[in-house]
Amino acid sequence: MRNAIAMTQVDFAYHFGLTRKQVIELENGRANPTLETLVKVCRPFGFKVGFVFPGKPPRW
Numbered sequence: 001m002r003n004a005i006a007m008t009q010v011d012f013a014y015h016f017g018l019t020r021k022q023v024i025e026l027e028n029g030r031a032n033p034t035l036e037t038l039v040k041v042c043r044p045f046g047f048k049v050g051f052v053f054p055g056k057p058p059r060w
Helices: 009-016 021-029 034-047
Strands: none
Touching: 009 021, 021 034
16 A cells, blocks of 8 residues: 555655554564554555454454
């Protein structure tokens, strides 16, 4: 998505309050982002963060 809007990793990191290293790790699938980070980078693109639970979903 970052490439689709022609943002550099540095610009993307700055805009979303991340470090360039975090952006690199996210893009390469090596990061374990917090829910807050996921929401931060997904919301502007119209994505929602969801979870898949194996088996029966928890009762909240």
